[in-house]
Amino acid sequence: MYQIQILKSKVHRATVTEANIDYVGSLTMDADLMDAANMLEHEKIQVVNVNNGERIETYLIKGERGSGIICLNGPAARKAVVGDIVIIISYALMDFEMAKTFKPTVIFPNANNRLA
Template sequence: MWIEVFKSKIHRVRVTQAELHYVGSITIDEALMEAANIIEGEKVQIVNINNGERLETYVIRGERNSGVICLNGPAARKVQVGDIIIIIAYALMPFEEAKKFKPTMIFPDENNRIV
């Protein structure tokens, strides 16, 4: 049996941009992606602390150490610049492996920088 488990989390980052007229996705600072073990193109869930919105999209690599967190396309309507969000990635794995798996969690500072 395979199950979907929590793999990675970028906890409480601030939205720096929202670009409605874009194909779609979330742009994340490459340094944050690396630290959280998230790759470009990976499906993520976005949870907005400010308004309770939850959505899924895929990741685009942003400029390293820029602090960029940008919701693109229709997702831009679900946030305001300055909102605090949590970015979560999941993985499928065999049940027994999942029991031992340890997720990666990062807690950036108020400027979306790795502490």
């Protein structure tokens, strides 16, 4: 049997709170959002900017719990400005048959990047 990549986790429509060009790279996300979305620190992610159509790949850094932080760091900071809306996605590699029944974790934070 073969394996495919499938959506594992998604943070749908988070608001960028910071863009830090002077950092090595990555995306810093509130630890509460990471936990709710079933995402891990250093996990590879795709960031899709709803405002300008940019799509980048980077990795996660755990941000302060309860802060609401969504910060693009390093070169990624050039792809968004504070206030932009982004979708943050991670994928998993799994057996085709398992993928048929797998249910991804999708969360919908509010405008302050908090969960209801």
